[in-house]
Amino acid sequence: MRIAITFNIKKEKENLVTIKEELSPKKDFSKYLNENLISNYPERLDDTYAEWDCEETIDAVRSALEAGGHDVTLIEADRDAYEKLKIIEPEFVFNLAEGIGSVSRESQIPAMLEMLNIPYTGSDPVTIGICHDKARCKEILSYYNIPNPEFFITDDINKINGNITFPKFVKPLHEGSSKGIFNSSVVNNTEELKNEIIRIKECYNQPSLVEEYLTGKEFTVAMLGNGDEVRVLPIVEINLDSVPEGFNKIYSYEVKWFFDTRENKLDIFKCPAEIDPELYSLIEKVCKDAYKALRIRDWARIDVRLDKDNIPNIVEINPLPGILPDPADNSCYPKAARGVGLNYVDMINAVLIEARARNVI
Numbered sequence: 001m002r003i004a005i006t007f008n009i010k011k012e013k014e015n016l017v018t019i020k021e022e023l024s025p026k027k028d029f030s031k032y033l034n035e036n037l038i039s040n041y042p043e044r045l046d047d048t049y050a051e052w053d054c055e056e057t058i059d060a061v062r063s064a065l066e067a068g069g070h071d072v073t074l075i076e077a078d079r080d081a082y083e084k085l086k087i088i089e090p091e092f093v094f095n096l097a098e099g100i101g102s103v104s105r106e107s108q109i110p111a112m113l114e115m116l117n118i119p120y121t122g123s124d125p126v127t128i129g130i131c132h133d134k135a136r137c138k139e140i141l142s143y144y145n146i147p148n149p150e151f152f153i154t155d156d157i158n159k160i161n162g163n164i165t166f167p168k169f170v171k172p173l174h175e176g177s178s179k180g181i182f183n184s185s186v187v188n189n190t191e192e193l194k195n196e197i198i199r200i201k202e203c204y205n206q207p208s209l210v211e212e213y214l215t216g217k218e219f220t221v222a223m224l225g226n227g228d229e230v231r232v233l234p235i236v237e238i239n240l241d242s243v244p245e246g247f248n249k250i251y252s253y254e255v256k257w258f259f260d261t262r263e264n265k266l267d268i269f270k271c272p273a274e275i276d277p278e279l280y281s282l283i284e285k286v287c288k289d290a291y292k293a294l295r296i297r298d299w300a301r302i303d304v305r306l307d308k309d310n311i312p313n314i315v316e317i318n319p320l321p322g323i324l325p326d327p328a329d330n331s332c333y334p335k336a337a338r339g340v341g342l343n344y345v346d347m348i349n350a351v352l353i354e355a356r357a358r359n360v361i
């Protein structure tokens, strides 16, 4: 089959590299805390392209599809994408594109493909757009009584009154890859909360999602398939004990991108999660319920964290999961796939098979 991969390729900025180099090779985490590198030097962190894929990932997906016997073209999801799709007319698209701009960016390529009547992997523009707006996603989860932390959204510190209970967790309303989520995202009083709302508005030009802070274990769950046949791949536990001492137990931007590197790997994943069977089934159920409620297609990775009563809550849903190809990198979806014997080639082709079955091609 003639398949095109739609993607956005990472342009790593020097600023990001500066902090990374200062920290990770030396594992000098105390320097980070003492000097508060992000808050004091925001200009040194440019995370604009953090969600985009690196060349290595796009190449690996291309090789995997070629190994599946397909003829593969690469289409960068830039402003010319529509014209390129129209001219190339692929029979199917493997969509990895994060899109450009604001909240609905991940819907851009799926919407173009619908207009051109080209079938593609993954969720449709509505679902993918809703999941990217974390509050809209939570509203749907709540409608179906699927547990998720209580929340409100705001970009106005004047609306913060004395009735708020702490701690709270503050994050940008519509980002991924832990963009905007730092050690300071856990807030214990009104002043810290206001500072985070201001920072998120200034750096990301969007409201803050202020949530109940879930303090229990964290998991991430790779899903594959459609309808009642959807498979829950082995649950990955995020080993928050591996977060350096002095830092809040969250899978923050610092942990994901600065502290856990190829050179200095944190022991961040346990797969499958070593938890009792009852809890394991509860997590599987909440993820299946969320997948169905949001009408996710083909694949997704769902983040889950236990609340103080050990109830699994949905933290967020990623209908375009990260898929770093090198097992030496910590990447949850490929890790979970390996857990059921699917190597990278099998995993990519399994997603395509699901999408084709749905489109009956």
Ligand SMILES: Nc1ncnc2c1ncn2[C@@H]1O[C@H](COP(=O)(O)OP(=O)(O)OP(=O)(O)O)[C@@H](O)[C@H]1O
Pocket: 149, 169, 171, 175, 176, 177, 178, 179, 181, 211, 212, 213, 214, 215, 218, 249, 250, 251, 252, 303, 305, 315, 316, 318
């Ligand atoms: N309400 C919460 N309570 C406790 N921890 C939270 C909460 N929300 C987020 N976190 C922590 O912050 C991390 C990142 O949050 P979230 O998954 O919402 O961000 P993201 O940028 O969409 O992540 P991804 O890289 O998975 O796309 C979570 O993995 C978790 O450790």
Ligand SMILES: [Mg+2]
Pocket: 178, 303, 316
């Ligand atoms: Mg997440």
